[in-house]
Amino acid sequence: MITARVQRFVWAGGPAPNGPAPDLSGRRVAVIGGATGAAEAVTGVLVDRGALPWQLGDSGTPDAVVDLTFAEPFAPDSPDAAEGALLRTLAVLRACYPDWSEETDARRLAYLAVTYLDGRSGYGDGPIHQPLGGIWAGLAKTLHREIPNINARVVDVGRPDVAGLPDIAAAELYATGPAEIGHRDGIRHALTPRAQAVGEPSVPLGDGDVVLVCGGWSGIGFELARTLARRGCRVVVTGRTRPPTGSEEWALLDDAEFDDYRRDLMRRAAADGTVRDTRERIDRLRRRRTLQKNLSAAEGEGLPLRFAHCDITAPDAVADLIAGIPDLTGVVYFAGVDRPARLPAKSDRDFLAGVAIKVTGFLRVFTAVRDRELKFFCNSGSLTGRLGGMVGELDYAAGNEALARLGLWARRVSGLDVQTLCWPLWQSLSASSNVDAAVKYMPAMDPADGLGRWCDELAAPHSGEVAFLGPVDTGISVAQAGQFPAERSLPGFAEVHPRVFHLGDPVEWRPGKRLVSEVRFRAEDTPVTGDVLVGGDPALPITLLLDNALRSAEWFAGPVRELVDVEVDLPGLRLSDGEIQLLRTTSAESDGSLRVVFRTGAGAQIAAMTGRCREPDDTAPQVPGSDGEPLGVAASTVHWRGLVVPLARWRQHPCGTRTASLAPCADADLWAAEPPPTSLLPTTALENVLRMALSGTSTDRLLIGRITIGGDPQRADLLVAEPAGKTWYAVDRGTRQVALAVRGPGADGT
Known part of the structure; x- marks a missing residue:
């Protein structure tokens, strides 16, 4: 696998010029979601400009969707409040998918997601109305992987009652330029990546620190936990997987013996018709064996690291977990699961679960610790949220972008220094089940480099969101080309810019x-x-x-x-x-x-x-x-x-x-x-x-x-x-x- 040195980027907002008015004549457009009456108002403006209204149940498919998403004020104690709006979005996309995924006309299709943060994609200085709009932002920025010819965009208007919302939606549909645009006080804004070195250490970590790594029982999370423990921190890692008691037959086997055990189980399953259930059981056993090996390795090193079984989406379990760590000084929120599958092959239940582990889990943990005096609260995000994911990662990208925007909200409403780090794939350690496909988008990160950078970030002054980018030239699609920023410092810019130009x-x-x-x-x-x-x-x-x-x-x-x-x-x-x-x-x-x-x-x-x-x-x-x-x-x-x-x-x-x-x-x-x-x-x-x-x-x-x-x-x-x-x-x-x-x-x- 190819690894690459990455560069550190932050995001800066600035005015963006208006583009030419799109030609909507004859376009069939579906308008869904939003506040009461908003869909009707947007539809009216689109029709005035020549578009034809379409709704679920009409014949054929629309040419475009204006998704007004979830406009209700944010309620941190109701992290699943947006599920109904998300299911509505999925229903429309599923209806369009067979036609849209086969479309070869590069100008026909468009998807516009409207969010309600602060009018500057969460980078303004005012209150954030609804950070769960990040769900749709991540989804929109990934759609082009499964629908190659879609013009997918995100526009943030701050509040659902903003003046001129119908005109803004009509103007941004089929627009070109940055994938994310904000509208605030009559000014159009865009986010631009800026290379920025990490600051000098200001929050030293070591003896006396107690760090909670949520979801850190395996992979990158566990390696970070071990690294922190080696630096003297006491570390608590969590997971929904329970470690074996030690008496289980499968737990005492070495890897070769376990492979024989697995094959025997599958032979029996083939005979009695329980192959699917048996595969799920084997997957659970593998996770428990991984946890056992990781904990044994940490114990063998004498590291101050312990495991706590916890479903972080359950408020009572999280409250008990935090109560049991009275001297907590830092949190790394790492939980997440990436199981790529194209939208038609991914159930609504699985899609919601992929988002919930990021959204609900974060809110449960944040609520439990927001009154603590912590040195840091660090989200482990992903470039799938910031830049869009790969094929099959609509839910993973949606969850990660929601996590980043929740981090911006949490930073603003509390005294906690909340930061989100958006990582690329890590060599040998990432959660993606399709690593070979993932490295086609961007080279993998060297784990030693990544762990060193992570510790540097925890000890330095924190900014709201940081992205670590390797060369991007292989990951840009035709649909993304018009959104590519002319930023020379981007790794791979010299290779991709002429192709886009x-x-x-x-x-x-x-x-x-x-x-x-x-x-x-x-x-x-x-x-x-x-x-x-x-x-x-x-x-x-x-x-x-x-x-x-x-x-x-x-x-x-x-x-x-x-x-x-x-x-x-x-x-x-x-x-x-x-x-x-x-x-x-x-x-x-x-x-x-x-x-x-x-x-x-x-x-x-x-x-x-x-x-x-x-x-x-x-x-x-x-x-x-x-x-x-x-x-x-x-x-x-x-x-x-x-x-x-x-x-x-x-x-x-x-x-x-x-x-x-x-x-x-x-x-x-x-x-x-x-x-x-x-x-x-x-x-x-x-x-x-x-x-x-x-x-x-x-x-x-x-x-x-x-x-x-x-x-x-x-x-x-x-x-x-x-x-x-x-x-x-x-x-x-x-x-x-x-x-x-x-x-x-x-x-x-x-």
Whole structure:
């Protein structure tokens, strides 16, 4: 399993600009939940803007759902108060799921969850009306994993009676930009991640401290408990699992013997038809054996650690637990369970239980200790809540995001220093039952690193919510791309930002099969368009078009290292009224390659090529020792002005080889965006190859047989053209490595 160093982030709120008004004409929209009369008011505004109302029981499915969720004031002693509203949400999503999960139209579907915290997603300075809105926030941010083409968003309005709620809901439905938006006092707010180091220790931990780790009987929780005990703290860990008494037959077996015991039980179960019950029994026995091993290991080390059996969702049990620890100085709330299953395969009962262990358990423990003078109250959260979970984790994400928002509420209403730490997957220790799938979203965390960071957090001044992020580039989906923040400090930003930048506006998405997007290049955003002329008119440089194609391939597999059979209609690259708009289609072929085609809105083909993910095998050409004679470049259909992309000076050598030294061209010179996307192709190298290859020709059609991308294309500083002019190389003179090989560029591609 891949592990990665993570970075520490906190969240900062700030104003967010309003986007364009969405086109709701003909959209079938269901409006559910909310305060009395709110659904009707929102429906009225949506209908005024062209939408068609839909409700459960109508034929077909809606195109969008505006979920006004649970609007009642928060009652800490009734943690299950939102269950009815959540079941209503699940009923609508279950009705939509068969149709929505198969939808390939990237513009049709939308889900908007409205929450009522403080108008700034819990990061304001006023009272929090209903922190249980976090349930819907976590669910919304995870929906795209099971419904690939859904535009799912969260908008926080502070209170259900806020003025203009119907207009806000109508404006945010189908909006683009951050996944979470707040509206307060007429200002639109968004949360932005900011890298921030942990503070210097201010709350030393050690002898004299008593720490309760709720749900810490196994996995990460138990490792944290042991770490704290090794530092001198007395630690109490809890769990709903009871340790064996020691006399049970299965408890005395070693691991190999237990496997035999398990197989024998399953053979009997197969004979008497009790397989399901027997599997559940074996799972319980495994948990009890794990608890036994952990407690024995701690006892063997002589650690001041003890176990307390407790159902933390039961108020009396929690009250008794806390009463039995009069000298308690800190709490780590760790309880939770992650059992991934897609929504149709997860019952309402299981969904509610997954949320309750986070919500109800936290409230029971917080209520029992809120009058204590504690050094800390630390929630163990998850990035599944902050960023959204993986396939099958709608309930887990909902519970974790609710926990984080409850932490913000608890911090505000009590004297306790409540903090939530949002963790990624931990190598070998996480609760996820599908670790192999989880690491596709983000690399796992090294346990030693994580435990050290956790102890640092407990001892430092606490902020409300902290997230630990590893590289995020593999976890971003097409549906999430428009929500990705332009924050350079995010791990993996350099890899994912160009892919998001070049995505364009998705029209159709069939994961792993087909992506259709509208892409637009404007002179004001792409100043290099004034540097290249086709027929005397500003045009899009060929390299930028090919780079866009390469980036589109990254949504399928990556990286594409070779483009073959490239065809470009040169007049089609000209700008009209300062821009060029194209429809790009990227399709997976049966041989594993990717076909990329650019067309105009009218359907005319502008460019086509095939991408392959093969490794380059080009060797550096022999560079002539002589200086050679200067070689001019004759006029052609395309004219390079050299204002942005430096023009190389070619020389012809006696052997017929041509060479040219290259000057670099910064990405910031190509794009007006901040930050600019990095290029996969060496712009200066390829544009100068094409300039010489087309020298003296008058053609509307460019053909390139093959373009192979080598090691580090941006290090290329020398061009070498074979005497026949059929193969051109961009080489790093220092390493002799081929950065780019171009075969057959010209009017006929030979």
